[in-house]
Amino acid sequence: MPPVLCDHSGSQVMGSITSMKWIVMIFSILIIAGQSGLGKSTLVNTLFKSKVIRKAPGAGIPKTLEMKAVSQVIEERGMEMRLTVIDTPGFGDQINNQNCWDPIIKYINEQYEKYLREEILVNRKRRIPDSRIHSCIYFIPPTGHWLRPLDLEFMKRLGRIVNVVPVIAKADTLTLEEREEFKQRIRSDLQTHGISVYPQPELDEDPTEALLNDKIRDKIPFAVVGTDEEHQVNGRRVLGRKTKWGIIEVENSSHCEFADLRDLLIRSNLQDLKDITHNIHYESYRVGRLNEKMNGAPSQLKDPSGL
Ligand SMILES: Nc1nc2c(ncn2[C@@H]2O[C@H](COP(=O)(O)OP(=O)(O)OP(=O)(O)O)[C@@H](O)[C@H]2O)c(=O)[nH]1
Numbered sequence: 012m013p014p015v016l017c018d019h020s021g022s023q024v025m026g027s028i029t030s031m032k033w034i035v036m037i038f039s040i041l042i043i044a045g046q047s048g049l050g051k052s053t054l055v056n057t058l059f060k061s062k063v064i065r066k067a068p069g070a071g072i073p074k075t076l077e078m079k080a081v082s083q084v085i086e087e088r089g090m091e092m093r094l095t096v097i098d099t100p101g102f103g104d105q106i107n108n109q110n111c112w113d114p115i116i117k118y119i120n121e122q123y124e125k126y127l128r129e130e131i132l133v134n135r136k137r138r139i140p141d142s143r144i145h146s147c148i149y150f151i152p153p154t155g156h157w158l159r160p161l162d163l164e165f166m167k168r169l170g171r172i173v174n175v176v177p178v179i180a181k182a183d184t185l186t187l188e189e190r191e192e193f194k195q196r197i198r199s200d201l202q203t204h205g206i207s208v209y210p211q212p213e214l215d216e217d218p219t220e221a222l223l224n225d226k227i228r229d230k231i232p233f234a235v236v237g238t239d240e241e242h243q244v245n246g247r248r249v250l251g252r253k254t255k256w257g258i259i260e261v262e263n264s265s266h267c268e269f270a271d272l273r274d275l276l277i278r279s280n281l282q283d284l285k286d287i288t289h290n291i292h293y294e295s296y297r298v299g300r301l302n303e304k305m306n307g308a309p310s311q312l313k314d315p316s317g318l
Pocket residue numbers: 046047048049050051052053054071072073074075076099100101102180181182183184235236237238252
């Protein structure tokens with residue numbers, strides 16, 4: 012994936028100096044995590060509203076075996092936006108899933124490290140290439156029971172370094188009542204275990220923002236359904252899952268909360284996700300790394316390549 016050029020306000024800059032023609036473009040970078048088979052790759056396709064991850068005819072969506080970044084320019088409210096989604100291999104296939112979060116944590120920290128190396132250069136670029144992750148969508152299996160110790164541990168660790176947005180996967184397998192009860196149990200589990208997911212109440216800047224974020228917190232985790240198929244419903248082409256009983260329309264808010272998730276990630280809360288990434292998560296990485304270097308090997312600070 013080519014590096015993304017931007018300032019930390021979130022605008023991506025494309026073009027070349029020779030042409031002296033710069034186009035400012037909004038961008039967003041997400042990572043998708045969760046157990047194998049919960050519909051992560053399908054949701055990537057749903058987000059792009061097109062079959063971005065090609066599948067072999069008749070073979071279904073292949074199992075994700077390595078981290079894969081998919082980047083596309085999409086149109087949002089008449090503006091062009093580059094959306095990059097990093098699909099990760101699902102975990103849960105092993106008897107021992109200990110440390111299954113390590114590759115994702117490593118990937119997220121590597122992006123902070125790249126940014127830091129550029130930022131501390133004496134002659135740094137005006138626009139620092141930025142591939143930092145703005146949010147991590149964590150897939151919860153639709154068991155209808157409680158969060159598993161693995162889910163709790165995963166979200167606890169990830170929540171310290173990135174904005175975690177939990178979702179209930181394959182929500183079409185639960186009734187509306189089951190979804191609501193499951194959501195309440197998940198929220199209470201998260202609270203009991205002190206796990207901080209986005210939007211974090213302690214980061215609300217004013218009462219208006221708190222009010223808006225409370226509405227989101229009441230809905231978290233979003234109950235989502237994914238698909239890469241389009242169907243005809245009352246003369247409209249819709250993204251949906253065809254069942255014997257009808258079509259589950261993924262963008263219809265009475266069927267599932269995919270539209271809420273999409274809205275949060277790339278519209279209503281995009282700037283907030285970026286601000287928290289820069290001001291909280293990256294800042295804590297930066298302070299930690301620079302302290303480490305000062306205490307351990309102060310001379311190397313002058314040489315960023317020594318980081
Ligand atoms: N019922 C239902 N099935 C879904 C949904 N999303 C995906 N699926 C199906 O679940 C299966 C697995 O989907 P994938 O998208 O490959 O799952 P994954 O999480 O990427 O799997 P790994 O690559 O192994 O990590 C496919 O047959 C999908 O069609 C959903 O929202 N509801």
